[in-house]
Amino acid sequence: MIALVITLSTPLLAALVLAVVRSPRIGGWINISATAAGFAAATWLAWTVLGQGAIHGDQFQVDAFNVYLIALTSLVGLSTSIFSRPYMEHELELRRVTPRRMRLYHASFQGFLFTMLLSLSTNNLGVLWVALEGATLATVLLVSLYRTPESIEAAWKYFILCGVGIAQALFGTVLLYFAAARVVPDPERALQWSVLYAHAGQLEPVVVAIAFIFLLIGYGTKVGLVPLHNWLPDAHSEGPTPMSAVLSGLLLNVALYAVVRVKMITDGALAAGVAHDPQLAGRLMMGFGLTSFLVAGLFLHRQKDIKRLFSYSSIEHMGLMTFAFGLGGPLATFGALLHMTVHSLTKSAIFVTVGHASQIAGTQRIEQIRGLIRTQPQVGWGLLIGSIAIAGFPPFGVFTSEFLLLTATMKSSPWLTVPLLAGFAVAFSGLFRHLQPMVFGALPAGQKPINMNPVPVTLHLALVLWLGLSIPPSLARWFDDATRLISGSGLL
Amino acid sequence: MADYLNLAGWLAALAQTVLFVAIAPLFANWVKRAKCTLQNRRPPPWLQPYRDLRRLFGKEVVLAHTASHVFRIAPYIVFGTAVLAASIIPFILAEIPFAAMADAIVLVGTLALGRFFLALAGLDVGTSFGGMGSSREMTFAALAEPAMLMVVFTLAMLASSTNLSTVVGFFLEQPLALRPSLLFGLLALLLVGIAETGRIPVDNPATHLELTMIHEAMILEYTGRHLALMEYASQLKLAIYAVLTVNLFLPWGISRTLDPASVGIAVLALTAKLAVLGALLALAETLVAKMRLFRVPTFLAVAFTLSLIGMLSFIMLEGH
């Protein structure tokens, strides 16, 4: 419990401190130290949960499902903060940001991390909602950090779309509370996930179904499900790159986490099959997931901006995970959990290299980013290997999860493998047709290497490689516990 | 396979091969004589080809500056493969151990090997003539060879064997029957033979006209013993196709033992058959005009189609 407190309070305190620290340089180092401390605490927490089992508090609950996401979040937070220091200093040198805005940036970064960790660890669906809304608020001003017309437009769209989405989610939460209030006598406990999950069978199915639809659309907007995804590429492409990395690597995961938590309750409520198809939640998620996967793959073909390109790739992968969770069953769930992990790691690594690549070229336009391997091999190879990993080639972990997912689909609904296959092909070709000319090719004139820290990218890709070759038993047990929790049965 | 190991069989086969090689120029000359007679020209003497060969063997060899080893080794390989092919074919004796060594497919392969080197030799010196000849030769061979293989396959399926001795034996034991497959096969083989041996209407062995020539263009740079071997090999090839045609489709008379009487009958029968075939060939060459070069593929396509129809008619009309 202490570990949890430290994990949560570190970013909160850091956000407060950073809001008053004037020097951007010191701010950068404080940022790194805070995330490092947070990561240490999260590791401790994970260790505790691994050793002693889940923590079930009234307000907080840390079980197998969220503890690994907490660890992942703090890890990605740490490496992104390491990346962000030289990156933002470079931006400062270019006068794209002022020291005041750097203060806002650092404070918001930590504030965002806090909301992420809070939404993961809370047991209260209301608090979950508050934290996710907080995440939007913390990041919206980061999207418009550069104050360009595009960035303001992106921030506005992000704010309104996510705001509306999250409002819909709140309505869903209220409905859930409404349904629960009839069953759970203590109103203070009626929004607690563990209580709702325990009483899921007694909840009024019609209300829960309506609530699920609102929650799916609400949190689905944050996940980036097509056709609710429109804010995502804009926000990713216009904000500073470290923010894109955490948005893609963390926010989308956490939103999906929320959807899955809600789905577990919905499945319990609809299990009797009186009012609705008991598979309703899963079916809807499969539909949304598959649509997102296919449409995002097509969008990849027409991109001109490197960060938009990879944000569509994020939509595609979130779609895949949503599909997998919707499919249910231990194999698909295990695959989806693994995919969440490896996608966050890989995608944040990619955004790190993308950030450096656009700094080298001085633009985010794909057609002007050329010959990265010749200009700065670290960046070029990082981007290439990251893309190979994200495209699902072994021995990287993304392959493992896609393997599980495809075989699970083949087992339960074989016909869906056809659109999946088409989607993979379309997405891959869309990604690589743009990627290859960027990394390969002759040395472009007038571009020179920039200062970068290779640790985050190397670390992430090494982890993904490790997960692809062999999943360590402790982690496997974790995943399996989470799988058991979500789908009812494990694999091990 | 023990019977293949008897020495007498091997020796007889060897002797037969020697005989085959020896009389091959004679057959070529017979065709030429028949043609002369038909065209009211004075025929060359019976032994004229042997004199030509002897004269060429005696002459000095001159090489082009650009000729390489391939050019010099090719005549021996072309001639060698022709001899090898000749040794496989049932000639006077039906049952020969050589036929077991290499079956009909190997026969086609062996001829292809010779042709491969012949074409390379044509390209070796680097003249336009040589290239032209090689290109045409290989093109037509590419069409003729599958047709030839189809004919072989038809026979092989009929006799359930690709061993030429077995095939001949099978036909000897079969009662006489009019088989469409054999009819088409025979026609195809005749067409292929005409193309492969460079006879009218595909090629004209008697002229050196650049628009039409194929075989002669390839050996244009050869002199002396090399030229002799090339000429000899082409005469051998003509004889091979002739013997193949008559012995596979009209095998009567061929000897299945080493018994002197039956061998004698076989010699007589074969002589008669070859004489008739040669005369027919001469007649055809007299009556038919040389065709345009790009009509040849059509000619060969006809051969290929005939052979394929032959095979299909065997499968559809004569099966089991």
Next chain:
Amino acid sequence: MTAYADLPLIEQLIRTFAALILVSSFALLAQARVVAAIQVFAWQGFLLSALTALVAWNSGLPHLYISAVLSLVLKALFIPWLLIRQSRRLGILRDFDAVIRPGLTLMAAGTLVIFCYNVVIPVREFTQIVTRDAIAVSLALVMISLLMLITRRKAITQVVAFMSLENGLFFAAVTATQGMPMVVELGIAFDVLIAAVIFGVFFFHIRDSIETLDVDQLSRLREMDE
């Protein structure tokens, strides 16, 4: 099922207020002038606050009084004040944001109300206070606000619509469930406050970048062909 007339007065009053809020929502949808829209929004906040107080009185739940005060301060006073001040500074207070096909829009809103009622019909009726119908009304409020968001071009009216969406949610929380747990409610209020501030910041940013608050001009980032 008891007849409406048999209900206690307080319940009848609550329903009346609910209807009034719905009416205010329609009014908001039809209101073209910026200042009038903000005023209607303030009225809606006031009605909501009053409704909360009524519910609190009816159910005797003390924390609902806090909610009532909170919403009065925030939704009826602070946010309208903020919006009016911003609009004045931006010089758009007297602007029009023409409603696209007002008749059609209002008809659509009416249809939505029916649709929302249809959606909640399968919910089993309990003999408690307004529940199912409250959900229907709040659903309708949410939907109408969404419709308003879709049909408005000005950033300021979009914000009003967004805030009225929050009102719909609040309505649901109050009438259907007699308020949320306190921690959640405080969190929501905090979020709404921050959101309002951020909206204020954005108006200036948007005006600075596109020199108008017409959000239809904000369409540089797109995937369509030029």
Next chain:
Amino acid sequence: MFEFSPAMLVYAAVCSTLAGGFASLFADRWPAVQKFLVFPLLGLSGVVSIAACLAALSGAPAVTDELALGLPWLQWHVRLDSLSGFFLGVIGLITLAVSAFGPGYVREYSNSHYSLALLGVMTALFVAGMQLVVVADDAFAFMVAWELMSVASYFLVAFEHEEAANRRAAFLYLLMAQVGAILILLSFGVLAAHGGDFTFAAMRHAGLTPLWAAASFGLGLLGFGMKAGIVPLHVWLPEAHPVAPSHISALMSGVMLKVAVYGFIRLVFDLLGDPHWSWGVVVLAVGSVTSLYGVLYALVQHDLKRLLAYHSVENIGIIYIGLGLALIFFSANLPAFGVLGLIAALYHTLNHALFKSLLFLGAGALLQHGHERDLEHMGGLIRRMPWTALFFLIGCLSISALPPFNGFVSEWLTFQTALQATTLESGVLRAVIPISAAVLALSGALAATCFVKVYGVAFLGQARSRKVRHAREASHGMVLAQAVLACLCLLFGVLPTTTVEFLSRISVDLTGFGVTAATRQGWLWLTPIAPEVASYSAPLVLLGVLLALGAWAAVYFSSRKRRLVQPLPRRDAWDCGFGPLTPRMQYSASAFAMPIRHIFRPAWRLHEEKVREMDPQLSTRPLQLRYLMHADDLSWQYFYLPVERFVQGAARRVGRIQTGHLRHYLAYSFFTLIALLWLIT
């Protein structure tokens, strides 16, 4: 206690490969590492692979093992049986040759800015991937190894990435590898779903219904076919093989395609069990079309490596014809003939690996020392590079299926199998098989034509460009590699009986049937069905050829003394009296194939262009005439471009939903909500 197991040989081979890859990390700093560590380790890996192959083919039972890698509930299963041993041997042979060829060849890159370290690492991963594919015994390990092979070879194709064409080729290659891999994965997925587990052992007992078996077969055919290069899935092959470094092209064409064949055999003959006759017909048709298509396109190429790549397509077609025949006979319950088809296919697999690697290595030597890939600029290389010329000739003879070389034997076996069509019950099958045999005959003959063109234009005649005129012989290692492969081509051509005996063990393991009759007459005679049906004695045929050569040698050496005093006189070639012949007067590669182009015109889309440079003084007098020709693959026009257009169109249409207007986005959200609410009421 150390206990020997053949699996250790496999591990040793893979470790040696990976160690070579690791060593090459330092190759950029110390180039000598390449010569003294990287390639020797690769060679060692090849030798050990061959040892593993011999151990597996020695008749020992299959060895299984598990590695602590992979999924938590599914470790990597490894199994070395005769089939995987055979393919491991093929990999080993070619790797060995490449390790001898490599040091000389990669010297070329030491002065460029391409990284030798990358080349070494990716080569090692590529080889290791292939070695792991053939021993993998569960779907997961198989797919990981398979994709490792694909990705590593992608980097090798993209190695010289500054050429736009290379990037395009690499992209196409990786895309098709990705799609193919998913298809394979789904094919295994069907088996795993019914067998309950990802291990091959479980899949063998999946007991699929005919429909599912057909689905798995179809997915596997497409998936493996994409890598093997069956028409129309072959388009990546002529793009990717030419642009990789030549020793890699040798590995890709010689070995990687074979690994795809391995996968197909493993799936169809081992995992799926009883084949349906229609599968055989499909495979036979695919094989026939592929072989003819490949050779026709090879004929119109004048880029040597591209031409060789199209020949790989042709040879894959021949292998598939053999496999198709095998499937038909097995399904018709005539295992004796089915086994023959399988063995013919395996034999051709081995042969193609040998001669295609030989030819690619030869092309590499030409590229390095003659700086040319285009046949139209070569000529006369036999004088500059005599050894390479000799071995290349052997490669040409082998691929043209001429006796007594190895290519002939496997085609002969395929023909023999096809000739057994008369024993089939079904009239349709009896008619279909001969037609495919005819196609095989035609493509064989066309292949010979093509290689006369290649050899004649590249090595004979006069040099057509300055660089080629001054070419030097390749280094010793490069020649040695070619010599080894050339000798193996002859060896496997002359000793077919022994080879078939080994191959028969594979079919016994896979299907329970072998070809006992084929080898009953001793090593001298190959009698696939019965002595009286067909027999072939390669050693005796070789003896005949040797006698012919002996005759030549006798004349040559008897006249040697005379020649030493007075060598054969040399004169100018006949020039029709117009003055000396120039290299430009020679027949070019395009000219050579012109009659064929004329005959088979509809098979290609030819782009012909005649460039005429006029004399600036006198505008009517042409100074130079050049003829440019290239052939577009028809499958682009009818298959790939429509797909590409469709995807682009779909992307454009989908792009329309993102209008940039916030109100539209909100409307999507609104209507989605209404639609979903509608759905549940």
